[in-house]
Amino acid sequence: MNSLRSKILSSVFSARLTPSPLTLDVRRGYFTCLWHNSVLNEKEYFHNTPFKKITLFPPSIYHKSECKYSEYTKSEIISKNTKSSNACDLMTHKQKHDSVTLVEEPELSLSELSDDWTTEMKWITSQESRDVLLPPKDSSDIDVLSPELRPSFNLAAYVNRSHTLQEMVKLGVDLSKWEKRRGICPFILRLDFEKDMKQHILFLHDVGVPADDLGRWLTINPLIFKENLDNLKARLDYLQTMKFTPDQITRIISKNPYWLLFSCVRIDNRLGYFQRNFDLSGAEVRLLAAKQPRLITLNLYDIKRTSFAVLEEMGFKEAEMKSLLLTKPKIWMAHGVSLLRRFDFIHSEMGLTHAQLVQFPQILLSRDFRLKQRHSYLKLLGRNQYNPLKSNYVSPLAIATGNDADFSLNVAKTSVQDFNNFLKTM
Incomplete structure:
Protein backbone atom coordinates (compact mmCIF):
# COMPACT_ATOMS: atom_id res chain seq x y z
CA MET A 1 0.00 0.00 0.00
CA SER A 111 3.75 13.42 13.21
CA GLU A 112 2.67 9.93 14.29
CA LEU A 113 5.43 8.34 12.24
CA SER A 114 7.93 10.77 13.73
CA ASP A 115 6.83 9.82 17.26
CA ASP A 116 7.27 6.13 16.52
CA TRP A 117 10.72 6.76 15.06
CA THR A 118 11.76 8.75 18.13
CA THR A 119 10.55 6.02 20.47
CA GLU A 120 12.40 3.29 18.61
CA MET A 121 15.63 5.28 18.52
CA LYS A 122 15.44 5.95 22.25
CA TRP A 123 15.06 2.21 22.91
CA ILE A 124 18.02 1.36 20.67
CA THR A 125 20.18 4.00 22.36
CA SER A 126 19.30 2.64 25.80
CA GLN A 127 20.24 -0.89 24.76
CA GLU A 128 23.58 0.23 23.33
CA SER A 129 24.51 2.20 26.44
CA ARG A 130 23.56 -0.63 28.82
CA ASP A 131 26.51 -2.35 30.48
CA VAL A 132 26.30 -6.07 29.80
CA LEU A 133 28.50 -6.82 32.81
CA LEU A 134 25.92 -5.50 35.23
CA PRO A 135 23.57 -8.08 36.76
CA PRO A 136 20.04 -8.11 35.33
CA LYS A 137 17.27 -6.36 37.21
CA ASP A 138 15.19 -9.52 37.25
CA SER A 139 16.77 -12.95 37.71
CA SER A 140 14.26 -14.42 35.26
CA ASP A 141 15.87 -12.39 32.48
CA ILE A 142 18.83 -14.77 32.48
CA ASP A 143 16.74 -17.44 30.75
CA VAL A 144 16.27 -15.28 27.67
CA LEU A 145 19.98 -14.53 27.24
CA SER A 146 20.58 -17.84 25.41
CA PRO A 147 18.81 -18.89 22.22
CA GLU A 148 16.22 -21.60 22.06
CA LEU A 149 17.35 -25.15 21.33
CA ARG A 150 17.34 -25.48 17.58
CA PRO A 151 19.56 -27.17 14.95
CA SER A 152 23.07 -25.81 15.32
CA PHE A 153 26.62 -26.70 14.34
CA ASN A 154 27.94 -25.73 17.77
CA LEU A 155 27.25 -27.95 20.77
CA ALA A 156 28.47 -25.31 23.22
CA ALA A 157 25.04 -23.66 23.14
CA TYR A 158 23.46 -26.85 24.51
CA VAL A 159 25.91 -27.80 27.26
CA ASN A 160 24.27 -25.72 29.99
CA ARG A 161 20.88 -27.33 29.34
CA SER A 162 21.84 -30.86 28.31
CA HIS A 163 22.69 -33.32 31.06
CA THR A 164 24.01 -35.73 28.42
CA LEU A 165 26.58 -33.27 27.10
CA GLN A 166 27.62 -32.34 30.63
CA GLU A 167 28.40 -35.98 31.40
CA MET A 168 30.34 -36.31 28.15
CA VAL A 169 32.44 -33.29 29.06
CA LYS A 170 33.17 -34.82 32.47
CA LEU A 171 34.46 -37.95 30.74
CA GLY A 172 36.81 -35.82 28.63
CA VAL A 173 35.02 -35.98 25.27
CA ASP A 174 36.14 -33.37 22.74
CA LEU A 175 32.83 -31.99 21.50
CA SER A 176 34.53 -29.96 18.77
CA LYS A 177 35.46 -33.21 17.01
CA TRP A 178 31.82 -34.28 17.00
CA GLU A 179 30.77 -30.98 15.45
CA LYS A 180 32.95 -31.64 12.40
CA ARG A 181 31.18 -34.91 11.59
CA ARG A 182 27.85 -34.87 9.80
CA GLY A 183 24.88 -36.22 11.73
CA ILE A 184 26.66 -36.71 15.05
CA CYS A 185 25.30 -33.61 16.84
CA PRO A 186 21.58 -34.29 16.16
CA PHE A 187 22.10 -37.94 17.11
CA ILE A 188 23.78 -37.16 20.44
CA LEU A 189 21.27 -34.48 21.43
CA ARG A 190 18.41 -36.98 21.15
CA LEU A 191 20.04 -39.42 23.58
CA ASP A 192 19.38 -39.71 27.29
CA PHE A 193 22.48 -40.40 29.34
CA GLU A 194 20.86 -42.80 31.81
CA LYS A 195 18.84 -44.79 29.27
CA ASP A 196 20.95 -44.73 26.10
CA MET A 197 24.58 -44.21 27.10
CA LYS A 198 25.39 -45.30 30.64
CA GLN A 199 25.28 -49.05 29.96
CA HIS A 200 27.53 -48.71 26.91
CA ILE A 201 30.12 -46.80 28.94
CA LEU A 202 30.05 -49.44 31.69
CA PHE A 203 30.48 -52.15 29.05
CA LEU A 204 33.59 -50.44 27.65
CA HIS A 205 35.04 -50.06 31.12
CA ASP A 206 34.41 -53.76 31.87
CA VAL A 207 36.14 -54.74 28.63
CA GLY A 208 39.26 -52.95 29.78
CA VAL A 209 39.15 -49.42 28.39
CA PRO A 210 40.74 -47.22 31.11
CA ALA A 211 38.50 -44.62 32.71
CA ASP A 212 40.86 -41.80 31.75
CA ASP A 213 40.81 -43.02 28.14
CA LEU A 214 37.02 -43.15 27.73
CA GLY A 215 36.90 -39.52 26.58
CA ARG A 216 39.32 -40.15 23.71
CA TRP A 217 37.55 -43.40 22.83
CA LEU A 218 34.09 -41.81 22.65
CA THR A 219 35.45 -38.81 20.77
CA ILE A 220 36.59 -41.14 18.00
CA ASN A 221 33.54 -43.40 17.95
CA PRO A 222 30.29 -41.85 19.28
CA LEU A 223 28.38 -44.23 17.00
CA ILE A 224 28.87 -46.97 19.59
CA PHE A 225 25.63 -45.73 21.20
CA LYS A 226 23.74 -46.90 18.11
CA GLU A 227 24.77 -50.49 18.68
CA ASN A 228 22.73 -52.93 20.73
CA LEU A 229 24.43 -54.20 23.87
CA ASP A 230 23.65 -57.80 22.95
CA ASN A 231 25.49 -57.36 19.63
CA LEU A 232 28.48 -55.85 21.41
CA LYS A 233 28.65 -58.77 23.82
CA ALA A 234 28.39 -61.23 20.91
CA ARG A 235 31.37 -59.57 19.17
CA LEU A 236 33.33 -59.77 22.39
CA ASP A 237 32.46 -63.45 22.74
CA TYR A 238 33.70 -64.05 19.18
CA LEU A 239 37.17 -62.79 20.10
CA GLN A 240 37.22 -65.08 23.10
CA THR A 241 36.13 -67.98 20.91
CA MET A 242 39.01 -67.24 18.50
CA LYS A 243 41.39 -67.67 21.48
CA PHE A 244 42.38 -64.04 21.86
CA THR A 245 43.82 -63.46 25.32
CA PRO A 246 42.17 -60.91 27.65
CA ASP A 247 45.15 -58.59 27.20
CA GLN A 248 44.86 -58.82 23.43
CA ILE A 249 41.12 -58.13 23.56
CA THR A 250 41.67 -55.11 25.77
CA ARG A 251 44.33 -53.76 23.43
CA ILE A 252 42.17 -54.35 20.34
CA ILE A 253 39.14 -52.56 21.77
CA SER A 254 41.20 -49.72 23.27
CA LYS A 255 43.41 -49.00 20.25
CA ASN A 256 40.69 -49.38 17.61
CA PRO A 257 37.36 -47.89 18.74
CA TYR A 258 35.78 -48.82 15.40
CA TRP A 259 36.35 -52.55 15.94
CA LEU A 260 33.05 -53.04 17.79
CA LEU A 261 31.11 -51.50 14.89
CA PHE A 262 32.04 -54.51 12.72
CA SER A 263 29.86 -57.57 12.95
CA CYS A 264 31.30 -60.98 13.75
CA VAL A 265 30.97 -62.04 10.10
CA ARG A 266 32.93 -59.02 8.82
CA ILE A 267 35.70 -59.45 11.40
CA ASP A 268 35.97 -63.14 10.56
CA ASN A 269 36.26 -62.33 6.84
CA ARG A 270 38.97 -59.75 7.51
CA LEU A 271 41.03 -62.09 9.65
CA GLY A 272 40.63 -64.81 7.03
CA TYR A 273 41.83 -62.45 4.29
CA PHE A 274 45.12 -61.73 6.09
CA GLN A 275 45.62 -65.37 6.91
CA ARG A 276 45.18 -66.47 3.29
CA ASN A 277 47.01 -63.68 1.43
CA PHE A 278 50.02 -63.43 3.74
CA ASP A 279 50.23 -67.12 4.68
CA LEU A 280 49.79 -66.51 8.39
CA SER A 281 49.11 -69.01 11.12
CA GLY A 282 46.40 -68.59 13.73
CA ALA A 283 48.87 -67.27 16.29
CA GLU A 284 50.33 -64.84 13.75
CA VAL A 285 46.85 -63.54 12.90
CA ARG A 286 46.13 -62.89 16.58
CA LEU A 287 49.54 -61.23 16.93
CA LEU A 288 48.88 -58.98 13.94
CA ALA A 289 45.38 -58.03 15.15
CA ALA A 290 46.66 -57.16 18.63
CA LYS A 291 49.72 -55.30 17.36
CA GLN A 292 47.87 -53.09 14.86
CA PRO A 293 44.07 -53.42 15.36
CA ARG A 294 43.30 -50.57 12.96
CA LEU A 295 44.85 -52.51 10.08
CA ILE A 296 42.16 -55.22 10.33
CA THR A 297 39.32 -52.72 9.81
CA LEU A 298 41.14 -50.69 7.14
CA ASN A 299 39.76 -50.43 3.62
CA LEU A 300 40.71 -53.59 1.76
CA TYR A 301 41.44 -51.64 -1.41
CA ASP A 302 44.27 -49.77 0.34
CA ILE A 303 45.67 -53.00 1.73
CA LYS A 304 45.65 -54.66 -1.68
CA ARG A 305 47.25 -51.60 -3.28
CA THR A 306 50.10 -51.56 -0.76
CA SER A 307 50.64 -55.29 -1.10
CA PHE A 308 50.93 -54.92 -4.87
CA ALA A 309 53.43 -52.06 -4.45
CA VAL A 310 55.59 -54.07 -2.03
CA LEU A 311 55.70 -57.13 -4.28
CA GLU A 312 55.72 -55.71 -7.79
CA GLU A 313 57.03 -52.15 -7.57
CA MET A 314 59.52 -52.46 -4.73
CA GLY A 315 60.61 -55.99 -5.56
CA PHE A 316 60.22 -57.72 -2.19
CA LYS A 317 59.56 -61.44 -2.03
CA GLU A 318 56.48 -62.89 -0.39
CA ALA A 319 58.44 -64.10 2.63
CA GLU A 320 59.99 -60.63 3.00
CA MET A 321 56.58 -59.03 2.69
CA LYS A 322 55.23 -61.28 5.44
CA SER A 323 58.13 -60.31 7.66
CA LEU A 324 57.49 -56.62 7.00
CA LEU A 325 53.81 -57.09 7.84
CA LEU A 326 54.45 -58.78 11.17
CA THR A 327 57.32 -56.48 12.14
CA LYS A 328 55.91 -53.15 10.98
CA PRO A 329 52.24 -53.50 9.96
CA LYS A 330 51.91 -49.71 9.92
CA ILE A 331 53.62 -49.78 6.49
CA TRP A 332 50.29 -50.95 5.03
CA MET A 333 48.61 -47.86 6.54
CA ALA A 334 51.04 -45.39 4.93
CA HIS A 335 50.24 -43.37 1.84
CA GLY A 336 51.18 -45.39 -1.23
CA VAL A 337 52.84 -42.59 -3.24
CA SER A 338 54.94 -41.41 -0.27
CA LEU A 339 55.96 -44.97 0.49
CA LEU A 340 57.18 -45.55 -3.07
CA ARG A 341 59.07 -42.25 -3.14
CA ARG A 342 60.75 -43.02 0.18
CA PHE A 343 61.72 -46.52 -0.94
CA ASP A 344 63.24 -45.17 -4.14
CA PHE A 345 65.48 -42.77 -2.20
CA ILE A 346 66.53 -45.39 0.35
CA HIS A 347 67.23 -48.09 -2.20
CA SER A 348 68.74 -45.95 -4.99
CA GLU A 349 70.45 -43.05 -3.19
CA MET A 350 71.42 -44.63 0.11
CA GLY A 351 72.08 -48.06 -1.39
CA LEU A 352 70.21 -50.17 1.18
CA THR A 353 69.27 -53.68 0.08
CA HIS A 354 65.94 -55.43 0.55
CA ALA A 355 67.42 -57.55 3.32
CA GLN A 356 68.48 -54.42 5.20
CA LEU A 357 65.02 -52.92 4.81
CA VAL A 358 63.48 -56.10 6.20
CA GLN A 359 65.88 -55.88 9.11
CA PHE A 360 65.18 -52.16 9.67
CA PRO A 361 61.62 -51.54 8.41
CA GLN A 362 61.32 -48.39 10.55
CA ILE A 363 63.27 -46.48 7.92
CA LEU A 364 60.39 -46.90 5.47
CA LEU A 365 58.19 -44.82 7.78
CA SER A 366 60.72 -42.07 8.47
CA ARG A 367 60.18 -38.57 7.13
CA ASP A 368 61.66 -37.79 3.73
CA PHE A 369 63.40 -34.56 4.75
CA ARG A 370 65.08 -36.24 7.73
CA LEU A 371 66.50 -39.01 5.56
CA LYS A 372 67.77 -36.55 2.95
CA GLN A 373 69.33 -34.17 5.49
CA ARG A 374 71.16 -36.81 7.49
CA HIS A 375 72.29 -38.86 4.50
CA SER A 376 73.59 -35.72 2.76
CA TYR A 377 75.52 -34.68 5.86
CA LEU A 378 77.09 -38.13 6.23
CA LYS A 379 77.93 -38.11 2.55
CA LEU A 380 79.68 -34.75 2.97
CA LEU A 381 81.73 -36.18 5.83
CA GLY A 382 82.42 -39.43 3.96
CA ARG A 383 80.65 -41.51 6.59
CA ASN A 384 77.72 -42.75 4.54
CA GLN A 385 78.70 -46.37 5.09
CA TYR A 386 75.69 -48.65 5.61
CA ASN A 387 77.38 -52.00 4.93
CA PRO A 388 77.88 -53.89 8.21
CA LEU A 389 80.81 -55.83 6.73
CA LYS A 390 82.90 -52.66 6.26
CA SER A 391 84.47 -50.21 8.67
CA ASN A 392 82.76 -46.99 9.83
CA TYR A 393 79.43 -48.75 9.63
CA VAL A 394 76.38 -46.55 10.27
CA SER A 395 73.17 -48.30 11.21
CA PRO A 396 70.14 -47.24 9.12
CA LEU A 397 68.15 -47.22 12.34
CA ALA A 398 70.30 -44.35 13.64
CA ILE A 399 69.31 -42.23 10.66
CA ALA A 400 65.61 -42.92 11.06
CA THR A 401 65.39 -42.39 14.83
CA GLY A 402 66.75 -40.02 17.47
CA ASN A 403 66.98 -36.24 17.55
CA ASP A 404 69.52 -34.06 15.74
CA ALA A 405 71.78 -33.72 18.77
CA ASP A 406 72.18 -37.49 19.16
CA PHE A 407 72.75 -37.89 15.45
CA SER A 408 75.43 -35.17 15.34
CA LEU A 409 77.36 -36.39 18.38
CA ASN A 410 77.00 -40.18 18.16
CA VAL A 411 76.60 -40.91 14.45
CA ALA A 412 78.23 -38.06 12.50
CA LYS A 413 80.85 -37.45 15.25
CA THR A 414 80.56 -33.67 14.90
CA SER A 415 79.09 -30.83 16.89
CA VAL A 416 75.47 -29.84 16.76
CA GLN A 417 76.43 -26.37 15.52
CA ASP A 418 78.22 -27.83 12.49
CA PHE A 419 75.15 -29.87 11.59
CA ASN A 420 72.91 -26.82 11.98
CA ASN A 421 75.21 -24.78 9.74
CA PHE A 422 74.98 -27.51 7.13
CA LEU A 423 71.20 -27.49 7.26
CA LYS A 424 71.23 -23.76 6.41
CA THR A 425 72.95 -24.53 3.13
CA MET A 426 70.25 -26.96 1.97
Missing part, protein backbone atom coordinates in the same frame (compact mmCIF):
# COMPACT_ATOMS: atom_id res chain seq x y z
CA ASN A 2 2.88 2.36 0.77
CA SER A 3 4.45 1.72 -2.61
CA LEU A 4 1.09 2.49 -4.24
CA ARG A 5 0.86 5.79 -2.43
CA SER A 6 4.34 6.77 -3.58
CA LYS A 7 3.37 6.01 -7.21
CA ILE A 8 0.20 8.12 -6.89
CA LEU A 9 2.20 10.95 -5.36
CA SER A 10 4.72 10.92 -8.19
CA SER A 11 1.91 10.90 -10.75
CA VAL A 12 0.26 13.87 -9.05
CA PHE A 13 3.46 15.92 -9.21
CA SER A 14 4.06 15.08 -12.85
CA ALA A 15 0.50 15.51 -14.06
CA ARG A 16 -0.71 18.70 -15.76
CA LEU A 17 -3.47 20.71 -14.19
CA THR A 18 -6.01 19.95 -16.94
CA PRO A 19 -9.52 18.71 -16.38
CA SER A 20 -9.85 14.97 -16.57
CA PRO A 21 -12.66 12.71 -15.45
CA LEU A 22 -12.29 10.77 -12.28
CA THR A 23 -12.40 7.06 -12.98
CA LEU A 24 -11.94 4.13 -10.68
CA ASP A 25 -11.50 0.70 -12.13
CA VAL A 26 -11.10 -2.30 -9.86
CA ARG A 27 -10.68 -5.59 -11.67
CA ARG A 28 -8.91 -8.76 -10.49
CA GLY A 29 -6.73 -6.97 -7.98
CA TYR A 30 -5.59 -4.19 -10.34
CA PHE A 31 -6.93 -0.66 -10.04
CA THR A 32 -6.21 2.68 -11.62
CA CYS A 33 -7.03 5.99 -10.06
CA LEU A 34 -6.94 9.17 -12.15
CA TRP A 35 -7.44 12.23 -10.08
CA HIS A 36 -9.60 15.13 -11.15
CA ASN A 37 -6.89 17.78 -11.25
CA SER A 38 -9.22 20.68 -11.93
CA VAL A 39 -10.48 20.68 -8.36
CA LEU A 40 -7.00 21.12 -6.89
CA ASN A 41 -6.06 24.54 -5.68
CA GLU A 42 -2.59 25.06 -7.03
CA LYS A 43 -1.70 27.92 -4.71
CA GLU A 44 -2.95 26.17 -1.61
CA TYR A 45 -1.44 22.82 -2.66
CA PHE A 46 2.07 24.12 -3.18
CA HIS A 47 1.98 26.76 -0.47
CA ASN A 48 3.69 24.60 2.14
CA THR A 49 5.59 21.36 2.05
CA PRO A 50 3.61 18.95 -0.13
CA PHE A 51 3.88 16.21 2.53
CA LYS A 52 2.40 18.30 5.32
CA LYS A 53 -1.16 17.54 6.35
CA ILE A 54 -2.11 16.04 3.00
CA THR A 55 -4.16 12.91 2.65
CA LEU A 56 -3.83 11.44 -0.80
CA PHE A 57 -6.54 8.82 -0.47
CA PRO A 58 -10.09 9.32 0.75
CA PRO A 59 -10.94 7.47 3.97
CA SER A 60 -13.14 4.96 2.16
CA ILE A 61 -13.85 3.71 -1.34
CA TYR A 62 -16.99 1.81 -2.32
CA HIS A 63 -17.01 0.44 -5.80
CA LYS A 64 -20.27 -1.51 -6.23
CA SER A 65 -23.05 1.03 -6.46
CA GLU A 66 -21.83 4.22 -4.87
CA CYS A 67 -18.75 6.45 -4.91
CA LYS A 68 -17.86 8.56 -1.92
CA TYR A 69 -14.70 10.64 -1.67
CA SER A 70 -13.48 12.69 1.25
CA GLU A 71 -11.92 16.12 1.39
CA TYR A 72 -8.67 16.72 -0.36
CA THR A 73 -6.84 19.90 0.51
CA LYS A 74 -9.94 21.34 2.19
CA SER A 75 -12.09 21.00 -0.94
CA GLU A 76 -15.08 18.81 -1.54
CA ILE A 77 -14.31 16.64 -4.54
CA ILE A 78 -17.26 14.36 -5.30
CA SER A 79 -20.21 13.06 -3.35
CA LYS A 80 -22.56 10.94 -5.42
CA ASN A 81 -24.78 8.04 -4.72
CA THR A 82 -26.31 6.55 -7.84
CA LYS A 83 -27.41 3.05 -8.65
CA SER A 84 -28.53 3.21 -12.28
CA SER A 85 -26.55 6.10 -13.79
CA ASN A 86 -24.04 5.00 -16.42
CA ALA A 87 -21.76 7.97 -15.70
CA CYS A 88 -21.10 6.92 -12.12
CA ASP A 89 -21.32 3.19 -12.65
CA LEU A 90 -17.65 2.19 -12.43
CA MET A 91 -17.95 -1.37 -13.60
CA THR A 92 -19.88 -3.43 -16.08
CA HIS A 93 -21.84 -6.47 -15.01
CA LYS A 94 -18.93 -8.74 -15.83
CA GLN A 95 -16.45 -6.52 -14.02
CA LYS A 96 -18.63 -6.54 -10.92
CA HIS A 97 -18.66 -10.31 -10.96
CA ASP A 98 -14.84 -10.45 -11.12
CA SER A 99 -14.17 -7.51 -8.82
CA VAL A 100 -12.62 -7.43 -5.40
CA THR A 101 -13.54 -5.28 -2.44
CA LEU A 102 -11.12 -2.65 -1.23
CA VAL A 103 -10.62 -2.54 2.52
CA GLU A 104 -10.02 0.75 4.18
CA GLU A 105 -6.52 1.11 5.61
CA PRO A 106 -5.89 3.49 8.49
CA GLU A 107 -3.58 6.32 7.59
CA LEU A 108 -0.75 7.62 9.69
CA SER A 109 0.25 11.24 9.71
CA LEU A 110 3.81 12.42 9.56
